[in-house]
Amino acid sequence: MPLTVENAKQLIDDFMLRDATFMLVNYNEPQVDKIYILDSSFNPPQNAHLSMCKLVPKDAQLLLLLSVKNADKKAVPASFAERLVMMEAMALDLQEARPIIGLCKHALFADKAEAIHNSLHTASQSYLLGFDTLVRLLDPKYYEPQGIEQALGHFFASTKVMCVARPDVSSGLSEQEEYMRSIAKGDMKGIPAQWASRITFATLRNGGEGVSSTAVRKAIKEKNDELVKSLVPPAVYQVLKELRPY
Numbered sequence: 665m666p667l668t669v670e671n672a673k674q675l676i677d678d679f680m681l682r683d684a685t686f687m688l689v690n691y692n693e694p695q696v697d698k699i700y701i702l703d704s705s706f707n708p709p710q711n712a713h714l715s716m717c718k719l720v721p722k723d724a725q726l727l728l729l730l731s732v733k734n735a736d737k738k739a740v741p742a743s744f745a746e747r748l749v750m751m752e753a754m755a756l757d758l759q760e761a762r763p764i765i766g767l768c769k770h771a772l773f774a775d776k777a778e779a780i781h782n783s784l785h786t787a788s789q790s791y792l793l794g795f796d797t798l799v800r801l802l803d804p805k806y807y808e809p810q811g812i813e814q815a816l817g818h819f820f821a822s823t824k825v826m827c828v829a830r831p832d833v834s835s836g837l838s839e840q841e842e843y844m845r846s847i848a849k850g851d852m853k854g855i856p857a858q859w860a861s862r863i864t865f866a867t868l869r870n871g872g873e874g875v876s877s878t879a880v881r882k883a884i885k886e887k888n889d890e891l892v893k894s895l896v897p898p899a900v901y902q903v904l905k906e907l908r909p910y
């Protein structure tokens with residue numbers, strides 16, 4: 665049965681009261697021990713998120729992870745309950761990847777990976793990250809005073825990253841490819857070159873390039889309905905029409 669905003673809110677309220685930092689919210693058990701995780705604020709889910717999920721290999725299961733605590737951003741509309749309903753709508757287009765949906769209270773990927781491992785005991789986790797987020801994963805500022813090598817050593821020993829190009833005004837595709845090469849050459853201070861073997865670099869093949877949730881929120885604010893429709897999966901568009909969360 666699809667989630668309603670009311671039961672999604674109940675699930676989130678229960679999760680917030682619990683000590684657990686990760687929880688699955690839907691009824692499917694994880695079916696395979698290889699999961700690909702798209703962690704996001706889903707504010708709202710948009711076409712690049714959908715395309716990233718379509719990169720998940722056939723033998724893996726997809727976990728859509730709603731981050732209720734962000735490393736950089738404050739919570740702004742929509743409510744987490746509305747976002748869960750929109751995530752479930754996006755998952756309708758991803759049935760091949762047998763999607764499961766979860767909530768996480770950790771802001772940093774290393775902590776998310778540990779909490780998921782402790783809960784699901786999956787043998788292999790891979791994170792789908794846009795290029796901007798890979799840069800932030802590897803930004804030493806998040807790991808003071810411990811230092812990045814120590815803070816992410818276990819993460820890169822046990823977890824993989826599929827990085828998706830996200831060319832923008834400040835960095836084009838060739839610069840992003842160069843960044844990947846510089847990790848492999850050991851040219852990035854504090855980043856062990858062997859971490860490169862845990863990171864693959866991909867481009868979006870199913871549309872969504874250049875789309876952001878910010879652009880969707882802006883189009884909604886400007887009442888540019890045709891633009892909104894072109895930026896989000898059809899089932900998410902329906903939920904946006906029904907719930908009007910922005």
Ligand SMILES: Nc1ncnc2c1ncn2[C@@H]1O[C@H](COP(=O)(O)OP(=O)(O)OP(=O)(O)O)[C@@H](O)[C@H]1O
Nearest residue numbers: 704705706712793794797829830874875876877878
């Ligand atoms: N157009 C895109 N190309 C590649 N990666 C993307 C794209 N949009 C989002 N991502 C990646 O998806 C993940 C979740 O993204 P996030 O929820 O921050 O979306 P966003 O569109 O950047 O959100 P917002 O605009 O609200 O900041 C991040 O790893 C982000 O880098």
Ligand SMILES: NC(=O)c1ccc[n+]([C@@H]2O[C@H](COP(=O)(O)O)[C@@H](O)[C@H]2O)c1
Nearest residue numbers: 705731733734735771772773800801806
């Ligand atoms: N160093 C890190 O692990 C790190 C840095 C920045 C963002 N994040 C996480 O990445 C996810 C996506 O972040 P944004 O919504 O800010 O793009 C969030 O869960 C956020 O907390 C992790």
